[in-house]
Amino acid sequence: MIIVAWNIRGVANKATIRTLKEIKSQHRPDITLIYEPKCSGNKATEVIKALGFNFSFLEEADGYVGGIWVLWDNPALTINILETHHQYVAMEVKDPSHSPWKLTTVYASPQEGIRKNLWENLKRLADATTDAWMVIGDFNEIAEE
Template sequence: MFSSMGLFFNNLGYTASTTVDPVGRVGGIWLLWIPTQVSVSAFVANQQVIQATVKRKDYEDWVLAAVYASPNIRLRQTLWEDLEDTAYSMTKPWLIAGDFTEISEQNERRSFIQNLQHSRSRKFTDNIHS
């Protein structure tokens, strides 16, 4: 499947990439770009995030963090700690985007365990603000 997807994206001009392979049927991140448009240099690539500096002529360099957070709460907490460590030293514009496997407000999900969800959504919002 991945080779056919790679061919599909190559045909669209996205001929450069950084990838983190899935483990079984879980996870996996693809960061694709058109090398004639931008230069992308990954400096972190693990099961939950690819962080890369994006460069384009006549534009300020910036950093992209493409996230696919683990469904495991402990691993997800490690991701947030790593992102927070990165934030302290970040000097460039920084965009963090992706699937965080969390919600920021109660109305995004229905659950019978409201207090647990409220606590988790508050923690997620606190992490975003941090």
């Protein structure tokens, strides 16, 4: 399984769309995760169509802040969204060659007080799963200063 995750900080420009198409063509990701797309609604639909993805789930940005896109092409890949939040999307991934597993993709708030809620939710999700579980994303955490 190949997963591409990118904090893109704005997806709706020709150069970024071209780069994403190149990544998609060269690496053939099963799942593409986009953080901070800085577009939503009809514009998001246009961009996803331009990128050539057949399936998508969007946790919309609040204006230009945040946002998480889950994109995929393979019709044999089933992604069931289990829970959404402005800082994460939790899902179950099923494909014919693997046992179902959980994926949680994160775009954490840069504000520490808001981010605390994310960690509480991730702990709750961890306690509730017995499947394999991957957590991936931009946690906006500084390991060391």
